[in-house]
Amino acid sequence: xxxxxxxENYKAILNLKQTxxxxxxxxxxxxxxxxxxxxxxxxxxxxxxxxxxxINDDLNGVERPVNFPIKDMDDKRAEIVHSxxxxxxxxxxxxxxxxGYGIYTDMNAIRADEELDNLHSLYVDQWDWELTIxxxxxxxxxxxxxxxRIYAAMLRTEYMVYELFPEIKPELPREITFIHAQQLLxxxxxxxxxDREDAITKENGAVFxxxxxxxxxxxxxxxxxxxxxxxxxxxxEEGYLGLNGDLLVWNPVxxxxxxxxxxxxxxxxxxxxxxxxLKNKQERKSLYFHKRLLNNELPLSIGGGIGQSRLCMYYLRxxxxxxxxxxxxxxEMRIEAKxxxxxxx
Numbered sequence: 001x002x003x004x005x006x007x008e009n010y011k012a013i014l015n016l017k018q019t020x021x022x023x024x025x026x027x028x029x030x031x032x033x034x035x036x037x038x039x040x041x042x043x044x045x046x047x048x049x050x051x052x053x054x055i056n057d058d059l060n061g062v063e064r065p066v067n068f069p070i071k072d073m074d075d076k077r078a079e080i081v082h083s084x085x086x087x088x089x090x091x092x093x094x095x096x097x098x099x100g101y102g103i104y105t106d107m108n109a110i111r112a113d114e115e116l117d118n119l120h121s122l123y124v125d126q127w128d129w130e131l132t133i134x135x136x137x138x139x140x141x142x143x144x145x146x147x148x149r150i151y152a153a154m155l156r157t158e159y160m161v162y163e164l165f166p167e168i169k170p171e172l173p174r175e176i177t178f179i180h181a182q183q184l185l186x187x188x189x190x191x192x193x194x195d196r197e198d199a200i201t202k203e204n205g206a207v208f209x210x211x212x213x214x215x216x217x218x219x220x221x222x223x224x225x226x227x228x229x230x231x232x233x234x235x236x237e238e239g240y241l242g243l244n245g246d247l248l249v250w251n252p253v254x255x256x257x258x259x260x261x262x263x264x265x266x267x268x269x270x271x272x273x274x275x276x277x278l279k280n281k282q283e284r285k286s287l288y289f290h291k292r293l294l295n296n297e298l299p300l301s302i303g304g305g306i307g308q309s310r311l312c313m314y315y316l317r318x319x320x321x322x323x324x325x326x327x328x329x330x331x332e333m334r335i336e337a338k339x340x341x342x343x344x345x
Contacts, residue, residue: 002116002330006340007253010319013167016343022165022316023324027308029160031104031127033153034306038102038146040129043091045105048078054287055090057083058226063113080110083305085229086289088130089266093298102131107305116329118254118320119310123327130303138265138300140210140236143243144178146302147208150247150261151176154311161315168317171252173205180240181211181222193222194257201250201257211242212262213275227275228284228293229303230264234271253319260311263304269294320344 014022034040048068049055056065056079065079081087084107091103107128114120133142158170179187179200188196201207213225213232223246225232230244244264251258267275272293276282284290292298309324320337322329322344329337329344337344 002333004333004336004342005118005254005319006336006342007255007319010253011341012319012323012343013317014165018165019316019318019323022161023312025164026157026161026312026315030153030157030306030311033156034127034129034150035104037149037153038104038129038131039100040102040104040131041097043095043103043105045084045107045128046081046087047108048080049087051077051079052287054228054284054289055086056081057085057229059083059111059224063111066110066112081107082109082111083107083124083126084128085226085303085305088128088303089229089298089301090289090292092130092132092301093292097132097299099132099134099299102129102301102303104129106308116333119258119313121309121321121325121327123325125308125325126305127308128303128305130301132299133265133302134300137302138231138234138243138268140238140243143210143245143263143265143302144208146263147176147178147245147247150263150306151206154260157311158315165316168315171205172249176206176208176247177204178208178210180238181209181242182216182240184209184222185216185218197248197257197259201248204250206247206249207257208245208247210236210245211240212244212246212264214241227267227279227281228272228290229266231267231271231275232264233274233278249314251314253317258310258314259307260314261304261306263302265302266300267293268300269296 059082067077067079069075107126109124162170184196212223232242247261248257248259309321312324320342326345
């Protein structure tokens with residue numbers, strides 16, 4: 001069910017005009033820095049893909065994509081993307097992107113099954129990026145290197161916001177902390193996943209949690225991941241499962257951890273086979289994307305998504321993602337938010 005968190009004595013620092021200026025400034029500045037850090041070129045992305053190709057992101061495997069018939073194609077069905085995790089890898093192959101270079105795009109999605117709250121909306125906007133790598137890059141050390149470069153772009157963006165709006169003081173630590181999901185469970189064995197995330201993020205300010213998707217020692221994954229994009233089954237050089245993770249920061253307005261990005265080294269044919277088997281999804285091997293991957297027709301890659309509205313929400317110290325983006329919200333949430341000084345666009 002939808003729910004609204006109202007910070008005590010919340011008052012937006014910026015008015016509507018300042019907020020719109022901040023959103024544009026952040027989006028322009030960050031994507032230029034991201035492109036430079038990772039050597040990415042911008043490409044045009046689809047809003048929808050053909051059903052039954054295996055190209056759409058299945059997220060946790062239970063979310064329903066919005067779909068519709070196409071009149072001029074004999075009512076063949078298309079579905080709105082959840083994200084572009086697999087589409088980007090096909091695009092790396094199509095554009096013949098060399099190792100060490102990649103692509104990024106503006107991804108707009110509809111996730112009709114989201115439970116709406118301060119951080120979750122029906123509408124998702126993020127920078128989706130993908131980088132061609134080689135076999136020697138498929139390790140945690142390389143993953144951490146990429147995370148640090150993305151975090152460097154985040155630090156520069158935070159300072160840009162401070163120059164634009166001096167009343168918004170920088171709060172990100174100079175270095176991001178890395179921890180594996182199993183280490184996090186060992187550190188807080190009696191806490192829920194969300195409480196573990198809040199505790200480690202409050203302690204360190206910015207955290208990258210490695211290993212999302214594989215079962216931990218308690219028999220449960222830290223969070224769900226589809227079996228056909230991130231590699232969460234390969235044992236890394238630190239002895240844990242997983243070559244992927246989530247980037248979280250401490251949100252000073254909501255007083256909780258806030259995920260800004262999910263990324264990972266992608267499956268190779270071997271890990272795809274294993275993960276499909278573990279999730280009982282072997283039937284996907286007949287789909288277009290999966291057949292190409294299993295036939296070694298797609299490059300090895302690392303990629304992820306970075307939430308645009310969430311990033312702006314964090315930098316501009318907003319209490320609700322609806323203060324950044326236009327979307328639909330339950331009428332009860334709109335009324336309560338307005339009464340508490342949270343103006344949903």
